[in-house]
Amino acid sequence: MAPHNAQARLEAALPAALGRVIATPGVYAVLWCGSAARGEADAHSDLDLHALVTRNHRWRSSFVVNGVPVEVFHNPPRTIRALFAQGEAATVAMFAGGRVLVPHPDLDALVAEARALCAAGPVPRSLTPAERHLLLDEVIEARAAVKESMHPYLVANAAGRLVRALYAARGWWEVKSRHCLRDLMAREAEAAQPLHAALNASQPDGRQAALEALALCVLDSLEYGESSTEPQAVP
Template sequence: MATGYVSALERVKQADGVLGIVWAGSAARGQADLHSDLDFYVLVSGDRRWRTSFMAGAAPVEAFYNPARQIRKYIAQGDASSMFMLAEGRVVLEHPELEALILEARQTLAAGRPAKLLASDESHTAVDEVWETRSVVGQPIHVQVAMQAVKRIVGALYQQRGWWDTKPKHWPGDLALRDAQAAGLLLAVLEAGADTLQAALEALALYVLGSLDWAESSTVPEEV
């Protein structure tokens, strides 16, 4: 990983307009495993953003290039992925503007995400996905459809509680710290067999959504 890091960083530095670089992700935090990649969040000049992926030796690499204006837009939108990369990463190429962006990201994360109740159409969509899983119980596709529903349901939980999003692989540990009951219900889904998966999914959904009834809802009309 160390050898891959050196060559990866050199390649990232060669991109047009590079001003500052943050080494981010699990490897930068000293938590890498055999499947971890190397992530770089890069401040560039100009008005373009792009993303690259490549191999550096045996290490997979992803680099995210953004001008300051776009990074500030991500922060204003509450893009947790961008903010955590900035806030928790290691600066490996310094730039004053990058330092300012890191401070903005840390302040926004510290301030917390505003809790937001689900709109009627958002609640309907989540319930609809649970109903969809009922239609494929006993079929091989049931597991995949159920996991899609889980992603939406857990996302709804984070939204309603005002928690910053995290990757699905971190859900069990993160929820264990935030809400033991939700963590237990999620674990029950993840460990369920074919005969118990639907019941476990609906228990989690009911906890988050409050009801699995088909309720009246509507989106806001918009011009097309």
């Protein structure tokens, strides 16, 4: 399905989807978010809606309208603000880029807060020694399996964790995995290039070398050091 046809199909289903959402007891404001709200829908897109509720509960629901999948996140405003405070990237992005369908001052305030957070970026967070150790473990595990059929999986898994750590360290909001390479290329080509090679190299040795180059964008070295987690009480 052509992108413009997919977008038109989702927009045609929007009124019926919205009608069902606003009929839900307690719903008083609705935000349309996701790729379709940005005009970027493709054949695999669905309709994503955030509904503010008066209840003291949060829940998630899904249904289908005219063949279009719809996903709805129901939350009181304080829950959204708690997610903002936790640095929950997906929620910040949805509210920052969403389109208000059923307005309310509470929703207007949340959108404004999300846009400010999005512009500022999250607080950069360095790896703890224990986190560094776990990431290095994954790289070394892939090195040990370089001749095995599971090597591409191990590399892809480790690369994903390394990229998330890189975004946290740089103070960037995470993006969906499918957009990660493009986003990283715009931000830091030196890290995007080994990521691309790790995911696309045809030979295991080249794939592993690219993973280790990516790791060095995040870790200070590929040598183990001292680390310890915080002691936790046990029952």
